[in-house]
Amino acid sequence: MTEQVNDNVILFPKTIEYYQYELTRMLEAERYGEAVRLLRFLLNCRHHDHRVQGEWQSLLDWLQMMFPEEQFPLEDEQEELTEEELLREQLRLRGREGEEYAEKLLAALEQPYEVDKQLLALEQLALVEHPRVNEVLEEWATRPNLHPMLQFKALQTLQRRGATGSVTLYKLNEETVVDLEDTPPTFDDFPAQIHEIMLRVQEISETQHPALSYFAQETWNEFLAFIYGTSQYRQMLRQDSSCVDVWAAALHLTLLEHVFHSGDREELLDLYGITSHLLFQWEQAYRVMKQFAATMFSGRM
Incomplete structure (x- = not known):
């Protein structure tokens, strides 16, 4: 440069x-x-x-x-x-x-x-x-209709500043309380099972849809900001290893639909091994992904 x-x-x-x-x-x-x-x-x-x-x-x-x-x-x-x-x-x-x-x-x-x-x-x-930064950021982060990425970034900023305590957010039609000190300071600091979902998408996309891998990580980070602290996020952390494929398949199809305007649902379910006993969980994950897409893809940063 x-x-x-x-x-x-x-x-x-x-x-x-x-x-x-x-x-x-x-x-x-x-x-x-x-x-x-x-x-x-x-x-x-x-x-x-x-x-x-x-x-x-x-x-x-x-x-x-x-x-x-x-x-x-x-x-x-x-x-x-x-x-x-x-x-x-x-x-x-x-x-x-x-x-x-x-x-x-x-x-x-x-x-x-x-x-x-x-x-x-x-x-x-x-x-x-x-002296005013933490107070202003805590109030600002709780504002209704704040962009999800901005809201999560505000929580990260407070965490990096050493702020403690909790704030109450209204996300996905629910009221949720998050502890500032528990906020991952970077996306690399999310729990291991969160990263496994992204790795699974990259593994499948390398052979099936190589161009998708370029968009996957950024979109996944945006989704984590969108869902962080909600009951769906907590459920994701509690689920067993089979749900890695559930969320990975939901993300993969969402990317195909909204970035590439394509996607074969049945083909993807087969690629990720989503059998009948996982179908209900997949449909729940996909529904949350559709909420995310409606919010984020309609007005990307």
Whole structure:
């Protein structure tokens, strides 16, 4: 990624959306150096969204302020610190500047129809020190009709900030209570049986529908955000190993129907070994998947 002027590179709206998503992923993975390089590259490209240009510049300024590599001492004890810990320390030292930036991030959460930008704000709010952040996030996460991915990201942010206690959410027509400290801080931290479902889909799709594997992980993460904390999620955790195929088959068919506009139900049930005694459980799982698809695929981020 070069830092020279890229006058010949034009960013169209869909390309900007892609890079917004990539920046979010980099921040989630604590790849701050890569995010800085990408932002420098993007700021030298041509496009017509001046608001995005300003947001990218603000994010770059913040990262450079929080992560000035030359200021980090190289003593042995410092080498063991993570990038996130170093960022937290830099932010603590900046004092008032950090508090003012936190207020800007909290204000960004109030912008409707700006999911990508709200996700970026939440990622940064996990690191700042400000007395109002936890209180605002807890209230914001419980709002009705909040995008499921934003709601789950808010819970993750609170967990990463060390928040404890529980919040009450209204999801899938039910009231559910979740403990903040139990929220998986990343999608890799979900229980093993959750990952087995994804691995099963990838195993089947490699031979039957190779292109599907590209969309499967992102869609599964979105589904986990959609269902997290509900009675269906708790039931998924309690079910035996045979239900790995039940949920995997439901996800596979949902992807075929909504991404590829195809899918043979009977063929998939046979591929995943869904026999008559598992059919009722599969139909329940598929019904939840259809609820998810109606919410997410109608307005993907």
